[in-house]
Amino acid sequence: MTALRRIAHLDMDAFFASVELLRYPQLKGLPVVIGGGRRTADDRVLQRHAGLPLSEIPASAFPLLRDYVGRGVITTATYPARQFGVGSAMGMMKAAKLCPQAIVLPVDFDEVRTYSRRFKSTIAEIAPVVEDRGVDEVYIDFTEVPGGQREGGRALARLIQRAIFENTALTCSIGVAPNKLLAKMASEFDKPNGISIVYEADVQTRIWPLPVRKINGIGPKAELKLAKLHLHTIADIASQSRDWLIDNFGMATGAWLHDAAWGRDNRPVVTESEPVSMSRETTFERDLHPVRDRAELGAVFTDLCVKVAGDLQRKGYVGKTIGIKLRYDDFQIATRDQTIDHFTADATTIRQIAGQCLKRVDLSRRLRLLGVRVGKLAKAGSAPATQIADQPGAGAPRAPSGSAPEVNLDLFERS
DNA sequence: TCTGGGGTCCTAGGACCC
DNA sequence: TCTGGGGTCCTAGGACCC
Numbered sequence: 001m002t003a004l005r006r007i008a009h010l011d012m013d014a015f016f017a018s019v020e021l022l023r024y025p026q027l028k029g030l031p032v033v034i035g036g037g038r039r040t041a042d043d044r045v046l047q048r049h050a051g052l053p054l055s056e057i058p059a060s061a062f063p064l065l066r067d068y069v070g071r072g073v074i075t076t077a078t079y080p081a082r083q084f085g086v087g088s089a090m091g092m093m094k095a096a097k098l099c100p101q102a103i104v105l106p107v108d109f110d111e112v113r114t115y116s117r118r119f120k121s122t123i124a125e126i127a128p129v130v131e132d133r134g135v136d137e138v139y140i141d142f143t144e145v146p147g148g149q150r151e152g153g154r155a156l157a158r159l160i161q162r163a164i165f166e167n168t169a170l171t172c173s174i175g176v177a178p179n180k181l182l183a184k185m186a187s188e189f190d191k192p193n194g195i196s197i198v199y200e201a202d203v204q205t206r207i208w209p210l211p212v213r214k215i216n217g218i219g220p221k222a223e224l225k226l227a228k229l230h231l232h233t234i235a236d237i238a239s240q241s242r243d244w245l246i247d248n249f250g251m252a253t254g255a256w257l258h259d260a261a262w263g264r265d266n267r268p269v270v271t272e273s274e275p276v277s278m279s280r281e282t283t284f285e286r287d288l289h290p291v292r293d294r295a296e297l298g299a300v301f302t303d304l305c306v307k308v309a310g311d312l313q314r315k316g317y318v319g320k321t322i323g324i325k326l327r328y329d330d331f332q333i334a335t336r337d338q339t340i341d342h343f344t345a346d347a348t349t350i351r352q353i354a355g356q357c358l359k360r361v362d363l364s365r366r367l368r369l370l371g372v373r374v375g376k377l378a379k380a381g382s383a384p385a386t387q388i389a390d391q392p393g394a395g396a397p398r399a400p401s402g403s404a405p406e407v408n409l410d411l412f413e414r415s
Numbered sequence: 416t417c418t419g420g421g422g423t424c425c426t427a428g429g430a431c432c433c
Numbered sequence: 434t435c436t437g438g439g440g441t442c443c444t445a446g447g448a449c450c451c
Contacts, residue, residue, distance in 0.1 A: 035419085073419050075451095088451085091417045134422090134451040219449045252425080281420060321443085331418075335445060371420085423450080430443080 006142040006153045007269060008127075008176045009183035010160070012119065013192035015136035016076035018170050019115050020105050026059050031081035031102040033065060035072045035092055059103070066100035068092050071283055075107055079192065115168055122167045126160055131269045139180050141269040152176060152197040161195065181265035182207065184216045203263035208235035215260050225249075237261035274377070275317065279325075280308045281371025287329045290363040297370065304372040305354060309347035312374060316381070318343035319374035322353040326361055327369035336360045343378055350374060 012018070016034040021027055049057045074095055077086045084099035095102070116135040124130050127148070129141035140160075142148035148156050153176030164172055171193040175186025182198050185207060189196035198206060212234060213223050229248060231237050237245070238261035246254030259265065282304065288297050312318060322344075323337025336357035344350065354372050 069416085071416080071419075073417095075419080089418080091419095093416055094418080137451070217449070221448060276423065277421095279421065283419060323444090333446080337444065339443065369419090421451090423448105425448085426446090428444090430441100432440085432442105433438100 003143050003149060005178050006148055006176055007178065007180050007183045008140040008142050008153060008157060008160075008174055009180065009187040010123065010138050010140060010172050010174045011187045011191075012136040013171045013173060014076050014078055015115075015170070016107055016112055017078045017105075019111055020108070021078070022169060023054050023111075024057070024062075024105075025055055026057070027062070027103060029080060030059060030078070031084060031086070031099050032078045032105065033074045033081050033086060033092075033095060033099075033102050034076045034105050034107055035068075035074045062103040062105070064100065065092070065096040065102040065104050068096055068104055070285065077102075115170065118168050119164050119170065119172070122163050123160055126163060127156065129269050129271055131271060139183065139269050142176060152199060154195055154197050157195045157197075161193070179263075179265040180267050180269070181216065181260060182263050185210065185214055188214070200263065204235075207263055208233065208238060208261075210234050212237060217256070217260070222253075234261050274379075275315075276377060277321075277373055277375035278308055278311050278315075278317065278319070278377070279371055279373035280304045280311070281325060281369055283327070283369045284367070287366040287368050289366050297367070300370060301354070301358075301372070302351060304370065305351040306347045308372050308374055309345055309350050312345035312377075313380075316379060317377045318345045318380050319378070320344075320376040321374065322350050322357070323373045323375065324354050324357045324361070325369070325371035325373065326367055329366040329368050331368070334361045337373070337375070339376065345374075345380065 017032055020032065020034060046057065046061060046063065049061055070092065072092045074086065074088055074090045074092065076088060077095075081099055081102050084102070086095045086099050086102065092104075112135055120130065120132070120138060123138060123140060127140045127142060127145045129144070131139040133139060142153045142156055145156060147159075150156065157174040157176055161172060161174060164170060173187050173191045173194045173196075175183045175189065175196045175198065177183040177186045177198040178200050182203070186196040186198040189198075189206075211223075211232060212218050212226050215234065218226070226232070226237070231240070237257055240258070242255065242258040245258050248254065249257055282300060284300075290297065320341075320343050321337050321339045323335055326334045328334070338353050338357055340349075340353060350372065
């Protein structure tokens with residue numbers, strides 16, 4: 001008798017915001033948004049209360065969304081803030097119009113990582129097969145865990161939920177289903193602090209009525225294309241033949257859409273993986289012009305290279321492909337990269353190769369963002385310091401395919 | 416004053432090898 | 434000389450996710 005596959009998806013409730021509320025319990029019940037980017041002008045108000053225990057700073061002293069200045073987006077909004085239509089990935093300025101009275105706090109990555117490690121290790125002690133899906137999410141394989149089959153997984157989910165709350169005072173929502181795809185959808189059914197169990201037999205009644213966008217992997221573009229074909233719900237997709245979907249979406253996507261709509265997914269829970277790339281990027285407070293802001297850009301560029309090199313070294317990786325990313329003022333993105341003949345984590349090397357990449361993009365327009373990336377990673381110890389340089393195809397760059405800049409401003413070359 | 420930062424995976428053309 | 438196909442690597446862009 002083989003155990004039925006039971007996979008859980010666990011999602012921490014409003015994670016970044018909940019972590020802040022542990023520090024500032026006086027904000028409970030209020031609309032609070034957590035966002036990157038710059039602080040508001042009156043952060044100083046908070047500083048004036050330095051010395052007071054954090055939990056005694058009056059709620060009225062916190063900076064408000066209406067005073068926010070900058071280009072950030074919202075990372076997390078508390079449930080009271082969501083009532084105003086504010087949500088993740090929304091621009092701060094737009095959110096400020098919807099809920100000007102919301103309190104804004106910056107992301108505290110160190111604190112978030114601390115709680116992330118804590119809730120994940122709590123899970124791993126109970127159910128060892130865990131797949132990391134970012135700071136606030138995991139998949140858990142319940143199949144072989146003692147008691148993992150009881151009530152379709154509800155008993156174990158309850159146990160995990162309680163253990164996490166005891167260890168962190170944070171709540172989460174869990175979905176348990178026959179596979180990752182369904183578990184992911186299930187975890188959204190009863191939020192916050194809920195548990196939802198889905199069986200294969202529930203696909204028609206509970207999954208098919210959902211909009212296509214609820215399938216993890218269908219984003220805005222796919223949603224639009226589906227809508228043009230008059231497919232709005234998952235049932236609409238399921239009602240099409242596999243061949244029809246393949247004709248319209250191509251072999252891979254078509255077949256995947258058909259499987260997803262029928263709730264089929266056999267991806268395993270992957271407990272370990274190696275990073276593929278590491279990058280650093282930054283959006284400027286105002287768009288920078290390659291000519292007028294040349295010095296500023298050069299400094300930022302070097303800083304990004306130093307940071308990405310530091311990340312690689314700290315984590316023990318080296319890479320072979322070095323690239324840049326630009327976002328122009330019209331949001332158009334350009335990337336260039338170059339693969340060199342040896343692995344590196346050296347800031348100067350990265351800076352030099354990235355500088356060459358920069359010469360291959362259009363530098364006549366204002367930039368909104370600049371990024372540096374290192375890919376083709378290997379563990380620092382295991383990678384050969386150099387590889388055979390005469391290997392064909394490796395080594396010297398091919399003729400640049402991008403158009404050369406109109407004017408070579410020698411912008412980022414170090415003097 | 417719309418629209419962050421850090422990722423993964425896929426596609427598609429060209430170079431180059433056998 | 435022409436025809437050819439499989440396979441890998443490199444590069445650029447794009448969709449999507451958290």
